[in-house]
Amino acid sequence: MSLMKSDIPSRNVLKRMKPYSPGKPIWEVQRELGLDRVVKLASNENPLGPSPKAVEAIRELLSAIHRYPDAQAVDLRATIAARYELVSEQIIVTNGGDELITLVSEAFIEAGDEIIVPGPSFSEYEFGGQLMGAVIRTVSLTEDFQYHVPAILEAVSERTKLLYLCSPNNPTGTILPKSALTELLNSLPPNVLVIFDSAYSHFVTEDDYSDGIEFVKAGYPVIVLQTFSKVYGLAGIRVGFGVASPSIIRAILQVKEPFNVNALAQAAAAAAIADEDHVRKTSLLVKEERLRLYQGFEELGLSYTSSMSNFILVELYENAEQHYVELMREGVIVRYGAAWGQPNHIRISIGTPEENDILLQALRMILK
Secondary structure, eight states, X not given: OOOOOOOOOOOGGGGGOOOOOOOOOHHHHHHHHTOSOOEEOSSOOOTTOSOHHXXXXXXXXXXXXXXXXXXXXXXXXXXXXXXXXXXXXXXXXXXXXXXXXXXXXXXXXXXXXXXXXEESSOTHHHHHHHHTTOEEEEEXXXXXXXXXXXXXXXXXXXXXXXXEEESSOTTTOOOOOHHHHHHHHHHSOTTOEXXXXXXXXXXXXXXXOOOSHHHHHTTOSEEEEEESSSTTOOXXXXXXXXXXXXXXXXXXXXXXXXXXXXXXXXXHHHHHTTOHHHHHHHHHHHHHHHHHHHHHHHHTTOEEEOOSSSEEEEEOGGGHHXXXXXXXXXXXXOEEGGGGTOTTEEEEEOOOHHHHHHHHHHHHHHHO
């Protein structure tokens, strides 16, 4: 049967948008390259796996999946509220952090509004703005990938509606210190909504840091983005949440689909957020292995950016793409930095000690 050619035009904005390109899954690399063993260090996933309490919660609910999920995620919102000393009206639960980014644009952006985005950073910030016809103003990080508050403030205009801040920043692992965040928030016009993405906050060891929630409590126009995909290990079931004032949350709820987060994800997230043992073990592993990878990179003569997250940005200069491909042939999946405008870098997620040993051994062989 032949398919008829469609003459239905898509929106013009789609010509300027680039779909998100995720890291390759393990099975795909195994099939393409004929490998039995593949280590994935590309997507900043939890090296210890999911929270055991979350897995048990899913098991207990399996027989009830013929029922629709709670459209308001009442129990999960109450659990999150109790964890952070908030009220449920300050919380929205979403299908991962990505959905929250899109919903914020749908709720607040008119065509021609401006969004300020740091660069390099998570590409979905631009995607959400472009979808709604916003003008994207990129403010480059410094040469050592630090935020520069004066440059951000200089980019603000009367058309600025949203400002994205990712701390720890993906893909650099650098943070916006609490002192600098305070200065920035106190200097911004009150009509600029700040989206503070602190998805990787559990891995930060610096003292001068905030996950942003204290600024929501203090009344600033901030929405904090958090996810269950990282420290809680629930990337495969897609659940995240936002924290903001009730008025901001109400506006976002107007554009949210009713059953956006499935029942298993809600139950798992509610259990995972109380799994302090899993969070502690994960954070400790990342901290220890982060330091060990630094040592390994230094022994190999590789430059890297000190990270406060569960990944490290490594500089391989003009050989970055070649080494990225060679690592994959050796069964190690990492992320090539061209997607962030960093063609001389790769981003490496921190894995288990065994996975990190395999990575370092592969790098030693390739760099010879």
